[in-house]
Amino acid sequence: MARRLYLSLLGIVVLVGSLLAGNLLAGNVPSLGLDLQGGASVTLQPEGDFTPSALAQAVDIISQRVNALGVSEPEITRQGNNVVVNLPGVNDQQKALDIIGRQGELLLRPVLQAGTLNTDTATSIPGTDTTIAGSKTSVVDTTIAATEGGPGSVRSRGAATTIPASTDTTVPASSDSTVPAVATTAPAANISVSEDTTDPNVNAVLLGQNGEAYLVGPAGATGKVFTNNAQAVINNGNWTVTVELRKGADGADLWNALTTKCFNRDATCPTARIAIALDGTVISAPTVREAVFTGGNVQISGDFSQSEARDLAKILEFGAVPVKFKVATVQTVSPTLGKDSLRAAIISGLIGVLLVMAFFFVYYRMLTIVVVGGLMVSSALLWSIIALISRSNGLALTLSGVAGIIVSIGVTVDSYVVFFERIKDELHAGKSLRSSAQRSFTLAWRTILAADTVSFLGALVLWWLTVGSVRGFAFFLGLSTLCDVIVAYFFTRPAVLLLARSKFLSGRKVLGVALPESSAQ
């Protein structure tokens, strides 16, 4: 029993310590928000025709794109028709552009021919009579099918059209220069090919992400046929991407017209494949398995890795911005408040926490050691996670975020209060510290778990359904609640139980009750 307690205590301290050390070594530090550190400001100017509602929708999509996790707190405003995106903590202007993303017009184009590029710069694009093979070495082995359960949706088990890859497939370093050459020589028939890879109305040769080349026809539809809810899910052990179709003429009808053509291997879509192209690059080119998608759901499956599936889902979700923008200006912006405010917040916050500790010491005496230790563990854990997410998801702490974290420290001590009050009750009844500690934890744990579950549920719902700073708040609420539960179970419990067994507390006053010299063994 004691060994398990030591293990748990040691485990959490070592785990959190190494997390902290790892972050420090990797140089991950929490980045600061627009008000404290400034960042980059990108002005986007809409081009062509657009309606105000489309512009509003575009702003929504952009804000989701730059703030997918909800923690980066960018500031997105409209100045006239321009959209100004202020990104916190980004000082590199090119990086700011990367985050906002390319202008992102997603086109769905029928594939006329597909093949790979190899070192000879001559391409082996198979003729229109595609080989039917179950070859696992095919470059792209993706299919589209309606998800199960949709009314009348039958997943047809037709032979998959796959393109055998020549074993010596390598991508030339300067693949761009070879593309026009490929385009003019490869097709057997005389198909006019445009060099503009983003023009939706003409044939073009597009490159895939892994060196595949596709001869594609005019776009049959744009990314607007999908709703913004693509998801990467595991289906039968494989990562697949599911996405819903918009209803009506601009959505499902357009999509079904395209898939019917491809399914029937119409002249405009002889390979039965549809290339999903973002800004002239083919992200995926699945084979159509269904003529009409009556269920309204589209499922794209293939041998994706998890990150490939996620990327595809993200592109399907955010790729189709209803308004086309051009970048008018990129600037760096200075902070609105500056570091003085941050220093004031941290200093006064720490003094506040010290006051809490002092109060605890007066009230709970030696048990305060556990509180201090627990707070250190949970602060280190929180700091590590924040630093990690700063790096990976552009989290940026604003002044109110910093203040909120300091306040949350004050709130988390509640689990200690609940626990210690229980112990106090038992001690007053004349039980030994040792036996009351174990029993009190069991009872307090129930209370802590109930209260934390409610907090966590709230955080989850808010995070799931909101955007912007509310989503950021929910993220931190959930995070600190989880930390609280983890620390309570893996740190506070073993620490108090071990203290209760040790001779350290014997003969001292604990919780206002004088313990006998020799603690009951």
Place this chain on the structure above:
Amino acid sequence: MSGMFGRLYRGETTFNFVGRRWWGFGISLAFVVVTFISLFAQGLNLGIDFKGGVAWEVPATTITVEDVRAILEANKIPTADAKIQVLNGADGKRIRAQVGEISTSTRTVVQTALSAKAQVDVQEVSVASVSSSWGRSITEKAVRALLIFFVIVSMYIAWRFEWKMAIAAILAMVHDVLISVGVYATFGFSVTPATVIAFLTILGFSLYDTIVVFDKVHENTTRYSASKVSYGDIINVSMNQVLMRSINTSLAAVLPVLSLLVLGSWVMGAIALQEFALALLVGLLLGAYSSIYIATPLLAVFKGRELKFRTLQGSLRLGEEMARLGATSKKVVTRTPGDGASATSTQSDIERETVLASSALSHPPRPRKNRRR
């Protein structure tokens, strides 16, 4: 340790929370009425993140951020929530100043003043209307999420405890947020995204606090289920038992906030902290108050009508009797005194045993006649 604090410390106070419930309800009702009056009379003072406003951009030749702030203040534009930033791009340095909505004439006056200060043509100072960064869709989504959150939390509380507790907890939460909003409306504090976040924090804290209290009530309900004890008594006993915990937790939560407000914003001059800390302070105090004076007494009102408790309604045990009720449920532990050391403490041991006892929660209450006096 004796007297008032000692009894508070040992959870032996005998405050009659249920009996004085109408005080709490009355005070809260008065505050809610004030909230509604000030909401309709003057509304909330929404900051520029919600309402949008005007932005000027001036080439940063000789002009500094302080100059811009001075010009804004000279034109009686509040600069507390103005955003003044230095932009650095391909076309040189510029200063952007964003403030809330103002009249067209003031826009021109500021534009002229800025161009004069920067010694550039008036045309080079741009003026543009700026939309809110907190769009309508954010508010709509947040409100929808909150409603769903209420439903899910009620379901959880109903499953874990009971549905009457769910209603009481939600009502207490609504009460907290309403009155916090009322404070903002009455005093005309500027509402920023940080304020909204503070209100959400309050919601979370209030709910957490209420659950902890309800957990005790729930536990005591099972404990007294065999005996004829009114629900008001159960609640009074539970409240007195968790009172110290409520006070401690609230103190621990309020101390950092007070420090942020007093030290951070007043002594060290970080004004931006003030509104956030203020919203939190108001909310935390309300949260602690509402779980004691709103949520639990409400529960007493709801539960008192149940068949089981109806006959006992109105009969509250007060003072000594309440203390005894709390104590009888505690099992009297007769600890065999060990050798030597504990022999000296027999006197206090005996005292302790007579007055109170352990919370042997799984045990049914001892019959009253067996009580040792």
